[in-house]
Amino acid sequence: xxxxxxxxxxxxxxxxxxxxxxxxxxxxxxxxxxxxxxxxxxxxxxxxxxxxxxxxxxxxxxxxxxxxxxxxxxxxxxxxxx
Numbered sequence: 001x002x003x004x005x006x007x008x009x010x011x012x013x014x015x016x017x018x019x020x021x022x023x024x025x026x027x028x029x030x031x032x033x034x035x036x037x038x039x040x041x042x043x044x045x046x047x048x049x050x051x052x053x054x055x056x057x058x059x060x061x062x063x064x065x066x067x068x069x070x071x072x073x074x075x076x077x078x079x080x081x082x
Contacts, residue, residue, distance in 0.1 A: 035061075076077070 022033045
């Protein structure tokens with residue numbers, strides 16, 4: 001088993017630079033980058049998002065994770081900003 005790599009967090013300036021660059025150069029996945037840095041969602045959660053999981057009236061995103069044959073619904077760590 002390989003040793004775990006320590007996660008390197010971005011500071012506010014790095015996040016701003018990342019989002020500005022993504023907005024200018026990669027407009028299609030920009031929303032995914034924004035969700036990633038504001039919610040802490042993992043890549044599998046981001047790539048598996050379904051439109052039905054968005055609750056626009058609540059300004060919330062519900063992430064469904066499938067474990068074995070059970071479905072668990074977990075409220076994302078942060079509400080979606082308008």
